[in-house]
Amino acid sequence: MTRRIAWTLLILTSVLLVLAVVPLAVSLTAREHVAYRDSQRAATRVIAAAAEEHLSDNKPPIVMRQELDAAARAGDCAAVYDASGRLVASTPCKAAEGEEAEELVEAVLTGHEPEPPENEGRLLAAEPAGEVRRPAGAVVLARSAGPLDARIAAIWGWSAAIGVAGLTASAVLSVRLARWVGRPLSTLDASARRLGEGALGERAEVGAGPPEVRRLAATFNTMAARTEALVHGHRAVIADVSHQLRTPLAALRLRLDVLATGAEGDTAVELAAAQEEIARLSRMVDGLLAVARAEQTTPRPTAVRVGEVVDERVAAWSPVAEERGVRLAVVREGTAPTAALGEGHLEQVLDNLIANAVEASDSGGSITLGHGTIRGRIRVSVRDDGPGMTDEAKAVAFRRFGNPEARGTGLGLAVVHRLVTANGGTARLEDTPGGGLTVVLDLPLWVEDGHGQGGA
Incomplete structure (x- = not known):
């Protein structure tokens, strides 16, 4: 500028x-x-x-x-x-x-x-x-x-001297004016980028530039302060809810375990059903907390090697998949890309997607993870051959409890969607040819200046 x-x-x-x-x-x-x-x-x-x-x-x-x-x-x-x-x-x-x-x-x-x-x-x-x-x-x-x-040479000489002097003065004044206007805007842009990357304490300099730019910086600082207070407040609420809910649930579960030890007949059946409901409630609380944390995410992009993360998560989930009779495979398209994502976010996304796919697949099924670079973006896909989803279910699958057909809590895809979009990517659901569901993620590519293309 x-x-x-x-x-x-x-x-x-x-x-x-x-x-x-x-x-x-x-x-x-x-x-x-x-x-x-x-x-x-x-x-x-x-x-x-x-x-x-x-x-x-x-x-x-x-x-x-x-x-x-x-x-x-x-x-x-x-x-x-x-x-x-x-x-x-x-x-x-x-x-x-x-x-x-x-x-x-x-x-x-x-x-x-x-x-x-x-x-x-x-x-x-x-x-x-x-x-x-x-x-x-x-x-x-x-x-x-x-x-x-x-005389004519003198006239043109003086004219040239006046022109050069005017041009020099104009250049000096132009540079000073441009810096006076542009430097505060560049500083404000850098502050906004750092705030977007998660530095909630970032503030812009208010005392430089034209009055309009100073007012813009002051407005930005007010917005940043309110955002910081809001995010910290939500994080505090999440922490309080996590502590206040998990502690009584754990205590209740222990008491049910003690009661179930000596129970017989119908009492044992009822206590077992209660234990299952407590376990389901615990999973639901964990899922809601995971969604809340994903919604409050302000990622700072880092270089993430997609191929290495995919191989690592496949290796971690392979024992679980083998126990259920499901085969995990990886398909690589081109060179291993590097994405601009928050630290640990891709692992969390893949864990939710693989868990959902394993849960939806029957024995003898297969799950395929693919990754590659398409048109300046990184594409990661998780394909299963399970029962798939109806069009109505796919339309609301990324909402909390959006999929009424889900076997689990129905929160895994909501976590995936919020983590991916917070990093500047997109997520969509497609039908797998021959039956099943394919989750397609388009993620920002890591570039040399330390930021993603179309990142957070």
Whole structure:
């Protein structure tokens, strides 16, 4: 953002300077040309007036010679021609003579306005001596273009200096303005990213930048403080519930175990049913706490080698699957990818998915775990050949107790969905070809700068 602001202001200033300085320099150059030409023509007319007295009135050429000498002392070259185009007098310098001068004289004597050329760095001017229609002669004056070129060079030099100075000042001011606006926004962006990664104590700097940015930083800090208080409050509630529920459940279970030891007949049957309900209630409490923890997750992405985690969880669940007569397998698609996930989250997700698949599969069934990279995302799938789900059950399976057909607590997929989405991924359910259910996870890919593509 800082570069964009600086470059935008710099380009805008450059355009304004070009639109202002270049036309001004062109205008001043044209004015210098006109002024120089007017001065040269005025000097030529002075000599022409003195030459007319000699050519028309046959007066001595004393005044004409004086004007020619004055022109020579000024560095000009001048020549006087009579009505037939014959050279009458000239300065020692011969630049006012030659073919170009003769063409100018011919044009003046015929009553035309000549176009004065530039001859070897000298400007030529011609004026009639006497009346324009019936001149008694003509005067040609050649003047060096050096002073004019020097003035024009000075004009463009000063214009360039003004442009460079303006551009330099604009660059300095643009960079300072861009940093003044962009640096607080970059700091705020970094604070927001760290807050999103789980640093709940992160706060933005409020005392820098424009008033709007300072207000935005203050609003962000208020939001961060409320979020921190809310998350800590929920975590405290979860901890209290975990302690307050598990302790009496454990005590009740122990008492039922003691009572069941000496029970017989119908009493033993009833106590066994009560023990099963207590165990089911314990599993449900654990599932609800797991869902609550997943909902409060603010993960800090770390590099997770998906292939290694999948192999590890398959090895851990293989004894359980073999005991139930279910085969676990892994299918790798391409190189082993690295995902950007919270620490331990992929293990928890796979544990829930494999547990559900093992629970849903009959003896002789199979569960296949696959992983690979597809379009810049990591895809992990868990496929079983169990009874599968109806479309209605799949639509609500990621909610708490959403699947009425679940054999367990119905909370495993809710935990999976919340952990995956908290890390910036997606989860969906598909039918396995031939029967069964496939859970497809798309996870963010780990990149070199330490963040995931489309991460949390």
